[in-house]
Amino acid sequence: MQTLFLDASRPEDIQTAGAILSSGGLVAIPTETVYGLAANALDPAAVEKIFAAKGRPHDNPLIVHICALEQWAPLVTQLPPAALRLAEAFWPGPLTVILPRSERVPAATSAGLPTVSVRFPAHPAAQAVIRAAGTPLAAPSANPSGRPSPTRFAHVRADLTGKVDALLDGGDCGVGVESTVLSLVGPVPRVLRPGGVTLEQLRAVLGDVELDPAVEAPLAPGTAPASPGMKYRHYAPRAPVTLVDASPADYAAYVNRQPGVRALCFTEDLPLLTVPAVSYGGRYRPEEQARGLFAALYRLDEAGEAPILAHLPAKRGVGLAVFNRILRTAGFSVKNPTGRLLVGLTGPSGAGKSTLAAAWARSGWQVVDCDALTRRPEVYDADCVARLMAAFGADIAPNGVLDRRLLAQRAFAAPEPKRLLESIVFPKILAALDRELERAFAAGADLVALDAPTLFESGLDARCARVVVVTAPEADRLARICARDGLSEAEARRRLAAQPPESFYRDRADAVLENGPGDDLAAQGLAFAAVLRRELEARR
Ligand code: AMP
Ligand code: MG
Numbered sequence: 270m271q272t273l274f275l276d277a278s279r280p281e282d283i284q285t286a287g288a289i290l291s292s293g294g295l296v297a298i299p300t301e302t303v304y305g306l307a308a309n310a311l312d313p314a315a316v317e318k319i320f321a322a323k324g325r326p327h328d329n330p331l332i333v334h335i336c337a338l339e340q341w342a343p344l345v346t347q348l349p350p351a352a353l354r355l356a357e358a359f360w361p362g363p364l365t366v367i368l369p370r371s372e373r374v375p376a377a378t379s380a381g382l383p384t385v386s387v388r389f390p391a392h393p394a395a396q397a398v399i400r401a402a403g404t405p406l407a408a409p410s411a412n413p414s415g416r417p418s419p420t421r422f423a424h425v426r427a428d429l430t431g432k433v434d435a436l437l438d439g440g441d442c443g444v445g446v447e448s449t450v451l452s453l454v455g456p457v458p459r460v461l462r463p464g465g466v467t468l469e470q471l472r473a474v475l476g477d478v479e480l481d482p483a484v485e486a487p488l489a490p491g492t493a494p495a496s497p498g499m500k501y502r503h504y505a506p507r508a509p510v511t512l513v514d515a516s517p518a519d520y521a522a523y524v525n526r527q528p529g530v531r532a533l534c535f536t537e538d539l540p541l542l543t544v545p546a547v548s549y550g551g552r553y554r555p556e557e558q559a560r561g562l563f564a565a566l567y568r569l570d571e572a573g574e575a576p577i578l579a580h581l582p583a584k585r586g587v588g589l590a591v592f593n594r595i596l597r598t599a600g601f602s603v604k605n606p607t608g609r610l611l612v613g614l615t616g617p618s619g620a621g622k623s624t625l626a627a628a629w630a631r632s633g634w635q636v637v638d639c640d641a642l643t644r645r646p647e648v649y650d651a652d653c654v655a656r657l658m659a660a661f662g663a664d665i666a667p668n669g670v671l672d673r674r675l676l677a678q679r680a681f682a683a684p685e686p687k688r689l690l691e692s693i694v695f696p697k698i699l700a701a702l703d704r705e706l707e708r709a710f711a712a713g714a715d716l717v718a719l720d721a722p723t724l725f726e727s728g729l730d731a732r733c734a735r736v737v738v739v740t741a742p743e744a745d746r747l748a749r750i751c752a753r754d755g756l757s758e759a760e761a762r763r764r765l766a767a768q769p770p771e772s773f774y775r776d777r778a779d780a781v782l783e784n785g786p787g788d789d790l791a792a793q794g795l796a797f798a799a800v801l802r803r804e805l806e807a808r809r
Contacts, residue, residue, distance in 0.1 A: 270432065270434070273285070273434060273435040273436070275296075277437050282437065283401050283437075286298065286401065286435055287401020289435055290307060290309055290398070290402035291404060293308070293314060294434035294435070295307070295435075296398070296433065297429055297435070297436045297437060298406075298408065298411075298437045299442060300334075300391075300392045301362070301391045301395075301443045301444050302444045302447050303419060303447055304411040304420070304422070304442065305334070305406075305409065306429070306433065307398070308406065309405075309406065309407075310404065310405045310406055311373060311375065311378075316331065316377045317377060323412070324415075326414065326497075328380050329380055329409075329498050330379045330380040330382055330384075331379070331380075331408070332365050332388050332408065332448070332450075333378065333386065333407055334388055334390055334399055334405060334406045335387060335388070336390075336395075340405055343371060344373055344374050344387055344405065345370065345387070346368075346371050347369060352366055354474055355451070355471075355475070358470075361391040362389070362390075362465065363388075363390075363447075363448040363464050363465025363466055364388065365388040365448045365451065366387055366451055366453060367384050367450065367452040367453060368384060368387070369385075378407050384452075392442075411425050413428055415502055415503060415504075417505070417598070419563065420442040421564055422440065442560075444465040444560065445559040445560035446464055446562065446594055447590075448462075448466070449462065449463055449464035449465060449590070459481055460478060460480050460484065461483075462498070462499070463480075463590040464590045465590070469585075481496070483496070483499040485584075485593070487601045502597065502600055503594070503598070504563070504566070504595075504598045505600070506567075506577070508531070508573070508574045510577045510578075510579055510602075511578055511599055512579050512595060512596065512602065513578050513581060513606060514605040515580075515605060516734045517552065519607050519732075519734070520541075520580050521538055523606040523607075524542060525541075525543045531545045531572070532544055533565055533566070533577050533579035534546050534580045535580055536548045537551065537731070545572070547572075548561070553777040555583065555585070558591045559591050562594060563594075566598065579595055579598070583735075583736075585778065604808055605804075605809060609710065609716070610715070610734045610801055611734055612718045612719070612733060612736070612801070613719050613735070614737050614739070615725070615736065616722075616738045616739040616740050617740060617746060617771055618722065618764060618768060619741065619749040619750040619753070620741045620784055622720050622739050624739075625739050625791070626718055629798060632795060632798060634717065635718070636718045637702065638720050639702065639719055639720055639721035639724075640720070640721075642701055642702055645701055648697045649697075650697070654669065654671055656693045660689050661680060661690075662679070665679065676690075691723075695727045695728070699728075702729070725773075736777055736779050737778065737779065737781075737782060738778035738780070738781045739790065740781060741783065742786075743765070747765065780797050782794060
């Protein structure tokens, strides 16, 4: 088949794409999530061509794309208020909504299901093509079934040239993972596939929203999937992929020991690795990971077939969608090479870290108080004191005995001397910590928390497989600091102002536990601990 190459920035090319589609042809189009392979959703013969071109199983339904809200009602038998609230909040955008299907939609489009999934994409070229076609478009991801979804035009060209009527070049996709699929058919709204719109965002609009168990785990044998697409191996490169659940330090140490492997890792891992490696984004940047994941898989595919060890992403926000995709890429194989989880516990002063640490300690965790560690005499050995004297004046250690008050006065007066102090003391603290951890591990501890106010600033987060942040409204934190440390409100405010903003902690967390009035911090902490215990046992 002759494939036409079209450019989304040219209005006449959009018209050409629309004409091909309205006469029953196939066109790959850009959307904000991934490239889609489009056909007239209301024409069973056109839809059949999608299944053929992709090699898609016939029981896996297609998503119908519209470019105006008025196109929705004719496709469904009812449009409940929740559906309209979702459209108001998230359309156009990366959310697909499932409702009972009307007679207008051919059974083939929905693979025979009594429902239809509909999305209003945000990408201007996608909207323009739907408008030019004059009909809603069925458009699954533009990859051969089972392979990674294309987020760059070059990938679409490589996969589909010769198989479809036209390819429309719209550059790189902004979101990078497919839409969130939400079913409004059951009693409680349910996410069947996480995507660009997060669970947290959906709950803010709808209240109760469930996550289908198939999002995070393989279907039990014999179970019927809520979404047929869930049962297929997916997004897979040619090489075998294993997910590795470990801190950056442990991930690199493990991967570097394996002969003939490649790494699919975070940007922060790159300098630690000695094997060929491709990054899919920053450790704390789920949006970047989503944008980068499929392109990274294509790159690894081009580079060979050696096994891939992928670094497990955090599940929060868009990270849940990244986790869902990479888990399928790995065929659900996840390994924790250390057999333990070191959990960094941090957050702004007065939030309640120690309260949570105490609850974990009561439930059998080993907890290391990093603040106490910083005051240990072993940290201030002769070498450390000599360097501090050189940096802050010989008088801070008369007769070799450190005057901590004077040192604190000089070091904490401004950011620059504070950084200087940290550059001298942090390595000593890390060495003391490593000795402490070795003792804990030797004693059999497998869930260990580091209670560390400056977890990120000290680089300790690189030793942690998870980061838990405790936070509370500022008024509560101020009141707690005043009461606990006997500070005036002004002093407490100054201390908080010297710390990073709350968002700094939130943006880096695997879990954020709230400790305001009416919150049960210990209960949240123990629930999270139970999840970690299960993950640890399953991934040994
Ligand atoms: P794709 O378009 O390839 O990104 O995949 C669309 C996903 O949505 C697949 O997992 C489908 O199984 C799912 N899906 C589409 N329509 C329905 C529906 N009516 N009911 C349940 N799942 C659906
Ligand atoms: Mg797909």
